[in-house]
Amino acid sequence: MAEAWQVCNCRIRVVNREGELFTVKSRRWDCPSCGLDKAERIRDLCVWQGADRMWVGTFTQPHYTDGEPPPSRHVQCDPLTHVYRYSDSSARWRMLESCQWCCRESARALSLFRKAIRRRWPDAQLLWVREVKPASGAFDLNIVITGVPPLTRRTRGGRRIKELWLQAGGGFLDLGDGFKGRRSAGGVGRYIGKYLTKFAARPMAKGFRRWSRTSGFAPEVSMSDRKPPSMSGRLGFLGWVEPVTLEPMPYGLRWWPPPT
Numbered sequence: 001m002a003e004a005w006q007v008c009n010c011r012i013r014v015v016n017r018e019g020e021l022f023t024v025k026s027r028r029w030d031c032p033s034c035g036l037d038k039a040e041r042i043r044d045l046c047v048w049q050g051a052d053r054m055w056v057g058t059f060t061q062p063h064y065t066d067g068e069p070p071p072s073r074h075v076q077c078d079p080l081t082h083v084y085r086y087s088d089s090s091a092r093w094r095m096l097e098s099c100q101w102c103c104r105e106s107a108r109a110l111s112l113f114r115k116a117i118r119r120r121w122p123d124a125q126l127l128w129v130r131e132v133k134p135a136s137g138a139f140d141l142n143i144v145i146t147g148v149p150p151l152t153r154r155t156r157g158g159r160r161i162k163e164l165w166l167q168a169g170g171g172f173l174d175l176g177d178g179f180k181g182r183r184s185a186g187g188v189g190r191y192i193g194k195y196l197t198k199f200a201a202r203p204m205a206k207g208f209r210r211w212s213r214t215s216g217f218a219p220e221v222s223m224s225d226r227k228p229p230s231m232s233g234r235l236g237f238l239g240w241v242e243p244v245t246l247e248p249m250p251y252g253l254r255w256w257p258p259p260t
Contacts, residue, residue: 029200039197041223043189045127048218049146052185053176057141059106060171061092076101084136094138097130103208106130109169110141114214116164123147127213129192132199144188151175
């Protein structure tokens with residue numbers, strides 16, 4: 001049987017001022033090894049929290065007209081990259097995860113929405129992920145939520161939640177009345193983790209994250225406890241960091257060469 005070794009393309013060599021060389025893992029989402037580990041940990045978060053419901057919050061896409069001033073949300077956005085022409089020949093502004101202004105607006109809308117929910121349900125906990133739409137390049141927010149009673153678009157509470165999302169700066173809010181609302185906690189976690197690994201190679205605006213959670217959402221589960229043992233005492237005086245270039249491997253291949 002051939003010897004198998006774990007594929008990892010996110011290693012870095014760290015050399016301190018004393019000349020000691022260490023190899024550690026940066027835990028990148030686009031790594032075929034670390035990405036799968038991190039996606040499984042997202043699933044662990046949802047299972048531990050018992051989060052089996054997910055909402056999808058979209059953002060309005062105002063029409064673009066040449067010569068007219070842009071909407072307030074896109075005042076500092078470039079029309080060449082933010083305007084997309086859809087199949088119905090309409091040109092609309094879109095939110096891009098590579099734009100810091102779009103990410104800032106989405107973060108502000110989510111913050112206002114979270115505060116509005118917690119004023120009504122103090123025990124509410126959220127985990128959210130930016131989901132990119134491959135066709136247009138725009139993104140939505142997948143919101144995994146607990147501590148809130150089941151809501152549908154037909155109930156008064158559901159309609160109120162939709163209004164709160166709109167007032168916070170969002171557009172349409174899907175409460176998961178259909179298939180997405182009937183997932184198990186593990187299914188929700190796998191759905192979220194899939195998008196985090198699938199679009200990991202897309203550029204993200206500096207200073208923003210693709211996902212986050214409130215402090216009370218499965219605090220027992222850490223995203224970093226699978227890292228190598230801490231060497232902070234020896235690596236406190238870094239001289240330089242050298243990335244290790246490995247052969248690109250297809251996503252999902254955790255071991256190479258395969259055992260025979």
